[in-house]
Amino acid sequence: MLVRFWGTRGSIPVAMTSAEVQRKLVNALVAAAGRGLDTAGKARAFVEGELEFSISHTFGGNSSCVQIETGDEDYVVCDLGSGARVLGNTVLATRGPAGHRFHVFMSHLHWDHIMGFPFFMPAYLPGNHVRIYGCHATLEEAFRRQNAAPSFPVDFSRMSARIEFIRLEPDRDYDIAGLRVRAKLQHHGGDSYGYRIERHGKVVVYSTDSEHKQDDPERMKTFVEFFRDADLVIFDAQYSLADSISVKEDWGHSSNVVGVELCQLARARRLCLYHHEPIFDDERIATLLAETRRLEEITRGDHRVEVWAAYDGMEIAL
């Protein structure tokens, strides 16, 4: 399996400001001083090999959308945030306008997780097939409502692809698109659902918009089991632990600290911080990643968890 991130930002899409771009350029030029980078090749090698990630890249600003490439023709996607717009355009540009089938697992129906669908071009083209799975009773209503007046100028009925909505039950295994899929209820306003997705012995857990209440140890144990031995846990780490249990308690998000603890207890192989706080710039997210890696290191027992921070365009091969 290959996991590809199209949107990693929490709550609302963001874009770098001119000031942030300028700061990256200044930092890059200072770092390059005296290096004799007089060809594009030398400059590229320097940028890719020596510059810090937060200078040479950006974590990106699209909201939640993750693709799981299985090796089959069908597309498997988690959530349809604004990253889905880029995914759709890429599919059309590289594979043509029609004949595509998408299987989409929806964590929940909040704005930032569905807002990419009105801009998901494959849905407007006949000959495509979009199957949207979720556990919410209002799954179809949420999508139809955002593709309608007064929210959007193009009505849902103008989408020419075949679009289906399929209700799933949590805590039940399904075989979909060659994958074994199980949804789990999570603590979030209006409920959200995580997905444990397995294929050929590899396991991806997609767990975003999920607050973990430490006053309920039995429920925490169910998440440890949900994450058990996963090759990759994509984890909502929008808040600091202190914020998540004080001023932002019951806002429905979790922290890097809880992500490390759950993955350590579950003996997961990789933790990927996800649903980044929209007010964080690249440097702040890079610092968060470094701190989280350090936390994993100083609290490690006999099992190492690799820690990553998702960015738009990132790929993780399992």
Next chain:
Amino acid sequence: MELAPKRYADTVALFATGRIDHATAEPFKAALAPHLAVCVAGRDRLVLDLGGVEYISSVGLRVLMLASKQAKAQGGSLAVTHLQPVVREIFEISRFNLVLEVFPTLREALAKLSPPALTAFDAI
């Protein structure tokens, strides 16, 4: 888990040891409870000395957060001190250093919180 108390005038220092994690957070909370109950305006400020604590998990930090909230609601105060390097890093990464009063040493905590307590500390 035991919290060894030591009184300095109007302030009580509580000395914790070991690990505060999912297995010990509840006993830690229970040990803290009677001290918190009398941590009210004008008496029994609490300083939690974590010098003997080698690790604290999110569950343990949550106990501290709730204790601090309760103390404030009662007009009292709770501070922590003497963090070992690993625990200090956990405080920083979790941002608990920003929401709790943290002091390098017990003496510095007492100096900030209560002059009579500092006098009592220095007299020993």
